[in-house]
Amino acid sequence: xxxVAVIGIGLTKFGELWDQSFRQLTAEAGxxxxxDSGVGGKDIDAMYVGSMSSGRFVGQEHVGALVADxxxxxxxxxxxxxxxxxxxxxxLALREGYLSIASGVNDVVVIGGIEKMNDVGGSAATExxxxxxxxxxxxxxxxxxxxxxxxxxxxxxxxxxxxxxxxARVAVKNHHxxxxxxxxxxQKEISIDTALNATPVAEPLGLMDCSPVTDGAAAVVLCAxxxxxxxxxxxxxxxxxxQASDTLSLHGxxxxxxxxxxxxxxxxxxxxxxxxxxxxxxxxxxDCFTIAEICAIEDLGFVKKGEGGKAVExxxxxxxxxxxxxxxxxxxxxxxxxxxxxxxxxVEITKQLRGExxxxxxxxARIGLAHNVGGSGATCVVNIxxxx
Amino acid sequence: MPKDVPRFWREIQQxxxxxxxxxxxxxRVYFPPRESCPYCRRESxxxxxxxxxxxxxxxITYTIIHVGPEEFEEQVPYPVxxxxxxxxxxxxxxxxxxxxxxxxxxxxxESEFRKIQQDGSTGAIYYGYKxxxxx
Amino acid sequence: xxxxxxxxxxGSIPRLRIKAEELADVWGKDGTRIAKGLGIAEKSxxxxxxxxxxxxxxxxxxxxxxxxINPQDIGSIYIGSESHPYAVKPTGTIVGEAIxxxxxxxxxxxxxxxxxxxAGVQNCFSNVKAGLIKYGLAIxxxxxxxxxxxxxxxxxxxxxxxxIIGNEKVIAAINHTYSYATDTPDFWxxxxxxxxxxxxxxxxxxxxxxHVTNASKNLMEKxxxxxxxxxxxxxxxxxxxxxxxxxxxxxxxxxxxxxxLKVSYIGNTxxxxxxxxxxxxxxIAKPGDRILMTSYGSGAGSDSFDxxxxxxxxxxxxDKAPLIDDMINDKEYISYGVYAKYTDLLYWx
Numbered sequence: 001x002x003x004v005a006v007i008g009i010g011l012t013k014f015g016e017l018w019d020q021s022f023r024q025l026t027a028e029a030g031x032x033x034x035x036d037s038g039v040g041g042k043d044i045d046a047m048y049v050g051s052m053s054s055g056r057f058v059g060q061e062h063v064g065a066l067v068a069d070x071x072x073x074x075x076x077x078x079x080x081x082x083x084x085x086x087x088x089x090x091x092l093a094l095r096e097g098y099l100s101i102a103s104g105v106n107d108v109v110v111i112g113g114i115e116k117m118n119d120v121g122g123s124a125a126t127e128x129x130x131x132x133x134x135x136x137x138x139x140x141x142x143x144x145x146x147x148x149x150x151x152x153x154x155x156x157x158x159x160x161x162x163x164x165x166x167x168a169r170v171a172v173k174n175h176h177x178x179x180x181x182x183x184x185x186x187q188k189e190i191s192i193d194t195a196l197n198a199t200p201v202a203e204p205l206g207l208m209d210c211s212p213v214t215d216g217a218a219a220v221v222l223c224a225x226x227x228x229x230x231x232x233x234x235x236x237x238x239x240x241x242x243q244a245s246d247t248l249s250l251h252g253x254x255x256x257x258x259x260x261x262x263x264x265x266x267x268x269x270x271x272x273x274x275x276x277x278x279x280x281x282x283x284x285x286x287d288c289f290t291i292a293e294i295c296a297i298e299d300l301g302f303v304k305k306g307e308g309g310k311a312v313e314x315x316x317x318x319x320x321x322x323x324x325x326x327x328x329x330x331x332x333x334x335x336x337x338x339x340x341x342x343x344x345x346x347v348e349i350t351k352q353l354r355g356e357x358x359x360x361x362x363x364x365a366r367i368g369l370a371h372n373v374g375g376s377g378a379t380c381v382v383n384i385x386x387x388x
Numbered sequence: 389m390p391k392d393v394p395r396f397w398r399e400i401q402q403x404x405x406x407x408x409x410x411x412x413x414x415x416r417v418y419f420p421p422r423e424s425c426p427y428c429r430r431e432s433x434x435x436x437x438x439x440x441x442x443x444x445x446x447x448i449t450y451t452i453i454h455v456g457p458e459e460f461e462e463q464v465p466y467p468v469x470x471x472x473x474x475x476x477x478x479x480x481x482x483x484x485x486x487x488x489x490x491x492x493x494x495x496x497x498e499s500e501f502r503k504i505q506q507d508g509s510t511g512a513i514y515y516g517y518k519x520x521x522x523x
Numbered sequence: 524x525x526x527x528x529x530x531x532x533x534g535s536i537p538r539l540r541i542k543a544e545e546l547a548d549v550w551g552k553d554g555t556r557i558a559k560g561l562g563i564a565e566k567s568x569x570x571x572x573x574x575x576x577x578x579x580x581x582x583x584x585x586x587x588x589x590x591x592i593n594p595q596d597i598g599s600i601y602i603g604s605e606s607h608p609y610a611v612k613p614t615g616t617i618v619g620e621a622i623x624x625x626x627x628x629x630x631x632x633x634x635x636x637x638x639x640x641x642a643g644v645q646n647c648f649s650n651v652k653a654g655l656i657k658y659g660l661a662i663x664x665x666x667x668x669x670x671x672x673x674x675x676x677x678x679x680x681x682x683x684x685x686x687i688i689g690n691e692k693v694i695a696a697i698n699h700t701y702s703y704a705t706d707t708p709d710f711w712x713x714x715x716x717x718x719x720x721x722x723x724x725x726x727x728x729x730x731x732x733x734h735v736t737n738a739s740k741n742l743m744e745k746x747x748x749x750x751x752x753x754x755x756x757x758x759x760x761x762x763x764x765x766x767x768x769x770x771x772x773x774x775x776x777x778x779x780x781x782x783x784l785k786v787s788y789i790g791n792t793x794x795x796x797x798x799x800x801x802x803x804x805x806x807i808a809k810p811g812d813r814i815l816m817t818s819y820g821s822g823a824g825s826d827s828f829d830x831x832x833x834x835x836x837x838x839x840x841x842d843k844a845p846l847i848d849d850m851i852n853d854k855e856y857i858s859y860g861v862y863a864k865y866t867d868l869l870y871w872x
Binding site for chain 2 (some may be wrong): 123127130136138141143144150151152154155157200201202203205249269305381
Binding site for chain 3 (some may be wrong): 392400401403405440450463480482485487500501502503504513515518
């Protein structure tokens, strides 16, 4: 198996981008990543695109070819494949690209992640996101996506005495980190009281516990480690990659407060990287809801099960803490264009490991982990990256 | 939202009568019914027996939905719970006939036949189970 | 002669209630006076997820809980209602599927204003008598409609009762049944219309009283009985005033009427009304008790029944499902705003 490195990154601004189309966003992120990597169009062996629901958000399927076309590669006839795994679509695309290089089939691959969510109204967006849940046995009965995570939160509170304040602290921390990220949808601080008193969405979760509806795209260029010398992009190596699945429905799981897919994807990535959770310098985890970050740091082994809330209270995960989590602002503050999220996490980790994260730079960051979840935990991808 | 009539019609037995199945190899009960038992896999093939569940169970966790999908907007705020049924399986369903502040984890509930959603005022009406506290 | 009659029964009454005062306040009327006039202090209201199908299923399931019959032995289902959820597509098949009685089944939805439920009982009785079926299920249920501000709004309620008719382990034998019908337009709802219209005082003398009186009298003549032979009498109850007056006309006492008079607590459940009353009487009946029940449906007609409670009722597992009074007492009050939202008034034409 060949080693693989990230040699180029590109990101659009995240937010309500009324004047930007699906095509424009994809072209912007893609060209930024390609220019950053120093590869030419003819060097690209394949493209993989992560998009959860372009069909429902912008009425367009077949976006693998569309992205290649929008990026100006139609005449090069580059193989381009769209990958879908709900909110984990981006990192699934990344992993497919990674595997294609590791296996020796390709040398240079461009990965795109995109979602243009604001062209439909709020309730249509909610309904589309709910398609990541079990339509027949969850969504049909009126449960929403926030509702599923709210039930995880309620159970977590019941079993581990986690509080709404613990959840609020996740939002406050991620909003603080977001103030230092010029690409973030929200770049403003919020207080604990703001978070606690926000409009209820699905109790115990309020508006400030939820990631927003976001337009945005992200792209990275992957390259076989033995060919990085051919290109100018500053490399960061992928040293571990794991993926796991679980029941589509939350109620079908072994345990409501544990995302077993996270546990398994994490173990797989750690094993490949020959690392332990304590070796990780920083992590971008899937905080689609505040409770999700608490579960993630538990399920990835950074803290014991049930101690996620305490860890946040003890400031372990702040930018100055022993394990900074979501320095980008996370899904909560940076925004969550679902298909782009997994790729955007890799962009952030790469920036940090290259030392290019400006005000939010973690000193001496060498090893970073990205954790991306699809649905309420039916799909999970974990990647571990190392600076070179 | 599933508005397609055939898709709903196929599930009437599950939604009306909570028909699940049981692995003939390990006795685990599934709802909705599974083609095979994830624990016994090939040993369970052809041994999955149909059973009707009692509709009695206990709330494992719940939420109060304040921002609902379009079909449920008139009902907000409404509770949804994961219920562990007596026979073992866990399911997601709305809780009715219960004041929101009286809901709690561990509460005993039983199923009742209710309207779940409808395809507007001209489309099909979809019925199924909701749960209410046991007196 | 083998008895044919009620093998089991069950009721279903939504737990939401609105008080007469609450309704009256909205329309600038005197709630106390109206409540007293109609003899209805409050009425049951369906929740947003309850309709005639859900009430019918719950009533049928309650009836099945109390007996040990195999739902597959039910050969006919007739549901009487003015508020079938679909104008075309039967409520009966929903109920049949939900109790596991399909597919060897005769099904039809009935409409005859408030007496379609008792018409269902008669048809099940006939089918059993003819030897066509082993058991029949008859249900009268409604989520009655009333236009906002109409006098009917104080009485139109939701509820129903289900009766399993057969000739084995009969808890109450139907000795005689008789019907009386004429063309009398006292109350109607035109096709495509959401709310009914009524003839005000015309609904009384030439309509309700004429039909209920004649049906009851003719039945008693057929059964060779007098009011004194009955322990209980149940009449259709659009309000509390009409059945009490009817009792007086026929010579029944208040004591005979009271146990089956549920309208005061839940309002008029239309097709459910006389059957909920009968269920309430069966909740307390003892072997040998004799019951007269006469329904009334506008348009107009009455079905009258002469019923004798059998010894079988002492073995009958009545406590396996809630009694009518249990359901009356399990309640939650709502405001007119919530009532308007739940009963779709917000979208009235």
